[in-house]
Amino acid sequence: MRPLAILPALALLVAMTVAEAHAHLRSAVPADGSSVATPPSRVVLRFSEAARLTAAWIARNAAPREPLRPLPDRAARELALSLPTLAPGRYVVSWRALSADGHIMPGEVRFTVLARGMIGHAPEHATGDATGHAPGPSSP
Amino acid sequence: MLSVPDALSVLLRALSLVLVLQAAGAALCLALFGRELADSLATARRLGSIAAASGAVCVVAHLALQAGRMAGDLSGMLDGSLLRLALTSTAGSASALSVLGLALIACALTARRTGVAVIGTALVTASFTLTGHTSVSPHRWILCLLLPAHLLIVAFWFGALPVLYLASLKESPARAARIVDRFSSVATWLVPGILLAGLALAALLVANLGVLRQPYGELLLAKLGGFALLMGLASLNKWRLAPAMARADPGALIAFRRSVAAELALIVAVLAVTAVMTTLFSPD
Numbered sequence: 240m241r242p243l244a245i246l247p248a249l250a251l252l253v254a255m256t257v258a259e260a261h262a263h264l265r266s267a268v269p270a271d272g273s274s275v276a277t278p279p280s281r282v283v284l285r286f287s288e289a290a291r292l293t294a295a296w297i298a299r300n301a302a303p304r305e306p307l308r309p310l311p312d313r314a315a316r317e318l319a320l321s322l323p324t325l326a327p328g329r330y331v332v333s334w335r336a337l338s339a340d341g342h343i344m345p346g347e348v349r350f351t352v353l354a355r356g357m358i359g360h361a362p363e364h365a366t367g368d369a370t371g372h373a374p375g376p377s378s379p
Numbered sequence: 380m381l382s383v384p385d386a387l388s389v390l391l392r393a394l395s396l397v398l399v400l401q402a403a404g405a406a407l408c409l410a411l412f413g414r415e416l417a418d419s420l421a422t423a424r425r426l427g428s429i430a431a432a433s434g435a436v437c438v439v440a441h442l443a444l445q446a447g448r449m450a451g452d453l454s455g456m457l458d459g460s461l462l463r464l465a466l467t468s469t470a471g472s473a474s475a476l477s478v479l480g481l482a483l484i485a486c487a488l489t490a491r492r493t494g495v496a497v498i499g500t501a502l503v504t505a506s507f508t509l510t511g512h513t514s515v516s517p518h519r520w521i522l523c524l525l526l527p528a529h530l531l532i533v534a535f536w537f538g539a540l541p542v543l544y545l546a547s548l549k550e551s552p553a554r555a556a557r558i559v560d561r562f563s564s565v566a567t568w569l570v571p572g573i574l575l576a577g578l579a580l581a582a583l584l585v586a587n588l589g590v591l592r593q594p595y596g597e598l599l600l601a602k603l604g605g606f607a608l609l610m611g612l613a614s615l616n617k618w619r620l621a622p623a624m625a626r627a628d629p630g631a632l633i634a635f636r637r638s639v640a641a642e643l644a645l646i647v648a649v650l651a652v653t654a655v656m657t658t659l660f661s662p663d
Contacts, residue, residue, distance in 0.1 A: 263661070291464075293455075293461060293464065294449060294450050294451050335449050337449060340514050341469035341470035341473070341510040342661075343445065
C-alpha cells in the first residue's frame, strides 16, 4: 500500500515544480526590461481582462520590497500605481491582482532608472510590451 | 518560486477536491447501490458524512486562504477588506454553494435520507460553474452543462471505490461480487462520459493547440495519461477480477482490493494535478 499512498503526493510535487508563471499582463509603462533616463512617477499596467490590484510592492536592487499605496479601488484593464521618488538603480514592481473570474494573479515588471552619467550609453525605452509573470488559473 | 499562500492553496484545493468529490460520490453511490449493502452500509454512510463535513471545512479554509494569496502572505487572512473581497468574489459564491451542498450531504447521510443527499451532490457539482473560466467564458451555458456532468461521473466513480472496498471486506463474497457486478454494469456506460465531457471542456476552454506545450496543456495531458491508466485498471476489474470474485477464486478478493486501492490513489493523483492546473495556470 505504501507505494500507492506516495503516488498522489508525487503527482502534486511534480506538478508544482513546473508551476511557473503564465503571462496575463499585456503591457506596462515603463516596459519590462526597459531602462529610463527620467525616473517614472507611476507604473501603468495593462491586463488582458479587468483586474483589481490587491497588493503591490517595489524593490530597488537587492533591497527588501516596500508596499506601494494607495492601490486603485476598482477593477479595470488599465491600472496605474503611483511610485515614490526613484533614485538610479534596478527596480522590480510586483503585484497581486484579482481577476473577474475569481482567480488571483501575481506579476512583476523590472526596469532600470539610469544614472546621469549612463544616459547616452543605454537607450531609453519608455513604452513597449512587458511580460509579467502571472499564473492565471481556470476551472477544472 | 511559489509563495507560501500559493503552495498552501494548491494543497488545500487538492484536499478539498478529494473530500468534496468523495462526499458527492458517496451520496450518489449509496442512492444507486445502498439497497445491495448489508454489513457495510453504516460504515459507508459514516465515511460519506465525514468526507462531507471535513470537505466543508477545507472549502472554507481555502476561501480564507484566498485573502492570504491576495496579500502575498498569510497576514492577508487577518485583513478584513481582503477577506470581504474573497467572500464577494465568484470564489466566495462557489464556496457558499459547495458548503451548503456538503452540509446537506453530511446531515442527510447521517439521517439516512439518501435522496436528500443527492440534492447536496447536485449543489456541490453546480458550485464549480460559479467561478473560474467557466463563469466568464462566452460558452458559459454549454460549460455549465458539461462541467457538472464531468464532475458527477468522476464523483460517482471515485465515491464508489471506498464502498466497493468496504463491500469486499465486510460483505459475503457472493454479495460483494454482486455489488461489484452492478457497479461495473453502470460504470461501463458512464465512465467514458468523463473523457467525452473532459475533451469537450478542453476544446471550449483551450484557445489553441499551442497551449499543449505550456504548463496548462502539459498538466492536461498528464490528467489524460492518468485517466488512461485508470481505464486499464477498471477494465481489469470488470473483465478479470469481478468474474473471479463471482467464481469465488482464491485470492480474487485480495487482488480486487489492491486494484481498487490503486484506482483510488490514481484518482487522488489526477485531482492533485487538477488542483495545480486550476490554481496556478490558465488555458489561454
